Amino acid sequence: MILLSFLIIPLAAAFLITLLARRDGVGAALISLVATALSLGLSVHAVVGFRGETLVYSMGAWRIPYGIPLVADSFTVFMLLMVNLIALASLAFSWGYMRWLGSDWKYYALFMILLTGMNGVLITGDLFNLFVFMEIALLAGFALVAYGGQAHEFEASFKYAIMGSVSSSLILIAIAVIYSSTSTLALAKIAEAYPGLGPGLRIWVGVLLLAGFSLKAAVMPFHAWLPDAHSSAPAPISAMLSGVLIKTLGIYVLIRLFYNVLGAPGVFLQVFLVLGTLSILLGVVLAVGQWDFKRLLAYHSISQIGYILIGMGLGTTLGMVGAVFHAFNHALFKSLLFFNAGAVEMGLGTRDLRKMGNITRLMPVTAHSSMVASLSISGIPPFNGFFSKLIIIIAAIQARQPVFGFLAVIGSLLTLASFMKVQRYGFRSEKAAVPLGRRVGWSMNLAMIVLAVLCVLMSLLIVPGIREWILDPVVSAIMNKTGYAQLVLGR
Amino acid sequence: MTLYLLCFALFLVGFYGLITKRDIVKIILASGIMGYAVNLMIVLFGYRRQGIYPILEKGKPVASMVDPLPQALVLTSIVIELGTTALLVALAVCLFRKYRTYDITKIRRLRG
Numbered sequence: 255m256i257l258l259s260f261l262i263i264p265l266a267a268a269f270l271i272t273l274l275a276r277r278d279g280v281g282a283a284l285i286s287l288v289a290t291a292l293s294l295g296l297s298v299h300a301v302v303g304f305r306g307e308t309l310v311y312s313m314g315a316w317r318i319p320y321g322i323p324l325v326a327d328s329f330t331v332f333m334l335l336m337v338n339l340i341a342l343a344s345l346a347f348s349w350g351y352m353r354w355l356g357s358d359w360k361y362y363a364l365f366m367i368l369l370t371g372m373n374g375v376l377i378t379g380d381l382f383n384l385f386v387f388m389e390i391a392l393l394a395g396f397a398l399v400a401y402g403g404q405a406h407e408f409e410a411s412f413k414y415a416i417m418g419s420v421s422s423s424l425i426l427i428a429i430a431v432i433y434s435s436t437s438t439l440a441l442a443k444i445a446e447a448y449p450g451l452g453p454g455l456r457i458w459v460g461v462l463l464l465a466g467f468s469l470k471a472a473v474m475p476f477h478a479w480l481p482d483a484h485s486s487a488p489a490p491i492s493a494m495l496s497g498v499l500i501k502t503l504g505i506y507v508l509i510r511l512f513y514n515v516l517g518a519p520g521v522f523l524q525v526f527l528v529l530g531t532l533s534i535l536l537g538v539v540l541a542v543g544q545w546d547f548k549r550l551l552a553y554h555s556i557s558q559i560g561y562i563l564i565g566m567g568l569g570t571t572l573g574m575v576g577a578v579f580h581a582f583n584h585a586l587f588k589s590l591l592f593f594n595a596g597a598v599e600m601g602l603g604t605r606d607l608r609k610m611g612n613i614t615r616l617m618p619v620t621a622h623s624s625m626v627a628s629l630s631i632s633g634i635p636p637f638n639g640f641f642s643k644l645i646i647i648i649a650a651i652q653a654r655q656p657v658f659g660f661l662a663v664i665g666s667l668l669t670l671a672s673f674m675k676v677q678r679y680g681f682r683s684e685k686a687a688v689p690l691g692r693r694v695g696w697s698m699n700l701a702m703i704v705l706a707v708l709c710v711l712m713s714l715l716i717v718p719g720i721r722e723w724i725l726d727p728v729v730s731a732i733m734n735k736t737g738y739a740q741l742v743l744g745r
Numbered sequence: 746m747t748l749y750l751l752c753f754a755l756f757l758v759g760f761y762g763l764i765t766k767r768d769i770v771k772i773i774l775a776s777g778i779m780g781y782a783v784n785l786m787i788v789l790f791g792y793r794r795q796g797i798y799p800i801l802e803k804g805k806p807v808a809s810m811v812d813p814l815p816q817a818l819v820l821t822s823i824v825i826e827l828g829t830t831a832l833l834v835a836l837a838v839c840l841f842r843k844y845r846t847y848d849i850t851k852i853r854r855l856r857g
Binding site for chain 1: 780787815818821832836837839852853
């Protein structure tokens with residue numbers, strides 16, 4: 255029942271908003287804040303209470319080959335915690351930000367549908383159901399990218415929607431091929447039937463899934479839509495898209511499918527390594543040249559996804575610890591950076607780094623939290639980004655792939671360079687910029703402070719006692735590979 | 746086999762249109778064609794020769810029925826596609842209002 259609540263609460267909130275709160279934005283914001291807080295509370299409860307168990311809920315009491323199962327293991331609840339945490343922070347930020355942009359019940363209703371879609375992707379145990387929830391999240395995402403109603407926002411949303419429909423077609427073909435060869439759609443059943451397929455078919459299924467979900471994760475050759483979509487959306491939505499959407503629809507599903515269902519085939523792990531390195535290097539090189547702050551951040555999202563892919567591709571336990579840890583850290587600091595960009599855009603009316611100035615005096619919270627986030631993303635100790643990158647690089651060396659580790663270090667140095675540029679020209683510049691007189695509200699400051707504190711606190715996850723408590727169950731659920739099927743089917 | 750090949754050809758037609766056409770409306774149509782090809786393929790996977798409709802009645806052998814599940818999947822995927830297409834058309838209308846053109850090569854404010 256707790257699993258069903260993750261779907262019911264945000265979905266009910268979305269419909270309650272359209273029914274009750276159409277008059278003003280305050281009621282809509284309150285309903286969505288309460289719903290997200292409840293959902294976050296439940297996921298904290300699940301993280302604390304599950305301790306490595308796997309919970310299966312059969313919808314409508316139909317057993318697995320017939321009905322749709324909802325499955326939650328440690329990996330799922332860890333991701334749920336991440337999604338709902340960032341969603342709550344984004345809503346708190348929206349409280350002040352959307353009042354400036356035109357507060358509207360439609361925004362909050364779409365936000366709740368986005369959250370429903372992401373929660374659904376995380377807890378479903380059925381391939382086609384996963385596809386449906388993914389489309390729910392994406393449709394809300396397309397609409398939210400175009401929310402501001404300016405020309406370039408429609409352009410970005412159109413590109414995003416076209417890319418989304420291409421990748422959905424590829425995923426649907428993969429689902430059809432899987433169903434025709436295994437006669438089942440439940441992930442656990444597929445995992446059992448997959449080793450019995452012919453070698454050609456196995457490769458085909460893997461390639462189709464890889465192409466489809468890499469498009470969603472914006473891995474390098476499939477990245478073209480991301481910088482437009484993520485830089486055009488309103489700031490809290492950019493934080494949601496860059497922080498968690500590409501990770502739930504991309505990284506989570508890739509890990510779930512390629513580790514727990516397909517059993518981590520070596521060919522595809524090698525592909526992850528190559529694509530990851532490509533993403534790190536090209537993403538960061540494209541980011542260094544940007545002057546638009548949000549566009550720079552969007553390119554960095556591609557680059558940071560590359561680190562997670564390298565961790566996934568190594569196929570070792572330590573690599574997976576790094577990948578999962580980095581996914582959580584990236585959600586925190588990238589959302590924080592997008593909040594900073596939103597606050598600056600609100601206060602100074604610009605996203606161009608060359609036109610920023612005076613930020614330390616006008617918006618001290620923004621300036622200082624951006625410093626924390628910049629240090630985190632460029633991997634400076636003692637912030638969280640340092641530890642997760644370090645783990646990934648050590649894992650690469652241990653797995654006898656030192657080339658990838660070396661390239662990851664180079665990517666990290668370039669990241670540092672580009673964020674030194676951000677701080678030097680943008681946040682610490684002495685230029686006398688003209689403030690527009692819009693004050694950054696307390697709720698926006700609160701969201702930024704909380705995320706900045708978490709950026710520092712999350713490095714504690716690597717301390718032995720805490721690591722065994724939170725990270726290790728997640729990694730063992732992933733590295734259990736197709737043991738997932740036995741747990742879900744209860745054998 | 747011929748049916749699958751034709752289905753694949755339809756998919757390629759859609760994909761070709763998607764990457765070569767410059768008119769936004771044609772791009773939307775091309776993405777629709779791609780979707781139809783995929784839906785058609787799913788239904789074909791559930792078909793069997795001389796199959797009958799999958800409703801359980803007395804004296805009707807289950808073995809000769811077509812698989813009903815792909816049909817249910819296709820219904821869902823058609824509805825999703827309808828939603829996406831409606832959104833794309835709405836975006837096309839908004840784009841036309843802003844740029845006064847349907848030519849994708851002239852809608853280029855984002856670059857780099």
